[in-house]
Amino acid sequence: MTKDSPNNRSKISILGYEIFQLLRFEYLKIEKKLSDDELNIALRRRVHLIEKGYWGNQINFIKSLIAKRYYFEAKNRGILSHEEIDWCEHILFGTFRTDEKSDKREVVNDELAIILKKRRSVRSWRQTKIKKEIFEKLIEAAKWAPSSCNRQPYDFIVTDKKEHITLIYKIKRQKFLEYAPYFILVTINKDSYRSKEDFIYFSGLDAGAAIQNLLLKAEELNLGACWINWKPKSISDKERDRMKNAFKIPDDYEVVSVIAIGKPKEKPFPPGRKDTKEMLHFEEYGSKS
Numbered sequence: 001m002t003k004d005s006p007n008n009r010s011k012i013s014i015l016g017y018e019i020f021q022l023l024r025f026e027y028l029k030i031e032k033k034l035s036d037d038e039l040n041i042a043l044r045r046r047v048h049l050i051e052k053g054y055w056g057n058q059i060n061f062i063k064s065l066i067a068k069r070y071y072f073e074a075k076n077r078g079i080l081s082h083e084e085i086d087w088c089e090h091i092l093f094g095t096f097r098t099d100e101k102s103d104k105r106e107v108v109n110d111e112l113a114i115i116l117k118k119r120r121s122v123r124s125w126r127q128t129k130i131k132k133e134i135f136e137k138l139i140e141a142a143k144w145a146p147s148s149c150n151r152q153p154y155d156f157i158v159t160d161k162k163e164h165i166t167l168i169y170k171i172k173r174q175k176f177l178e179y180a181p182y183f184i185l186v187t188i189n190k191d192s193y194r195s196k197e198d199f200i201y202f203s204g205l206d207a208g209a210a211i212q213n214l215l216l217k218a219e220e221l222n223l224g225a226c227w228i229n230w231k232p233k234s235i236s237d238k239e240r241d242r243m244k245n246a247f248k249i250p251d252d253y254e255v256v257s258v259i260a261i262g263k264p265k266e267k268p269f270p271p272g273r274k275d276t277k278e279m280l281h282f283e284e285y286g287s288k289s
């Protein structure tokens with residue numbers, strides 16, 4: 001790559017932007033001006049980006065300094081749950097390795113609760129072959145999800161073809177995707193819906209429920225998967241055509257999400273969740289008893 005290649009230029013401008021951000025934080029104390037909710041969202045986003053970057057070896061020192069500022073402010077305000085503190089400290093100051101013990105911190109006796117808590121978005125895999133029957137089990141689990149009017153508007157395309165993996169990586173540009181052993185494309189048949197409004201509202205929910213079933217089954221089968229967004233606006237028309245040609249997707253079908261999947265090499269530290277009591281309201285928003 002030459003010194004002035006677009007890739008180098010964009011790296012320099014990203015670095016410049018990050019330095020500018022850091023100075024802004026230093027002088028304006030941005031984090032102090034945010035409401036609790038804004039701070040929580042900003043912190044979660046920053047820590048998540050660092051966590052995700054790790055799996056593609058893209059750790060950015062300045063990004064992590066800004067995240068630390070958010071973190072200390074949020075911790076001082078007492079707005080983080082224990083799990084969130086553990087997660088932030090692990091990503092911002094820790095070794096970045098899986099801590100199996102932390103998965104088992106809380107004693108949970110029912111099998112579903114264990115699987116729900118153990119499932120993680122895995123972003124590093126072994127290049128091991130997976131039998132077709134295993135994929136059948138995943139789709140068997142996916143199809144039992146609820147769907148609006150029981151439409152079951154989805155199809156699933158499994159691939160481990162190198163050209164397919166590279167194509168998806170080049171479209172999403174998330175480094176770890178280059179090393180995914182398999183992808184499962186989730187498509188939705190647009191004709192299943194009566195109107196565009198129905199399609200927009202229901203298709204993501206229908207696919208989302210099926211994908212979650214699939215991810216939980218994958219956890220049960222000791223596979224590691226990561227749900228990859230396929231936001232329509234982030235995909236150009238050219239890229240959409242390339243996908244349609246590569247996978248022979250019919251015109252009335254849309255890709256809604258892509259799942260990267262394989263035998264996990266490493267499982268991330270559990271990203272903390274908010275306190276249940278903070279999200280649970282009885283009768284009225286804000287009432288806690």
Ligand SMILES: Cc1cc2nc3c(=O)[nH]c(=O)nc-3n(C[C@H](O)[C@H](O)[C@H](O)COP(=O)(O)O)c2cc1C
Pocket residue numbers: 048052119120121122123174226227228229268270271
């Ligand atoms: C709709 C949706 C889209 C997602 N898209 C991506 C993505 O493009 N890249 C990625 O690395 N993770 C993606 N994720 C995974 C989330 O980052 C992850 O679920 C979240 O950080 C919590 O971590 P956990 O799944 O390990 O509990 C997505 C999750 C959902 C539900």
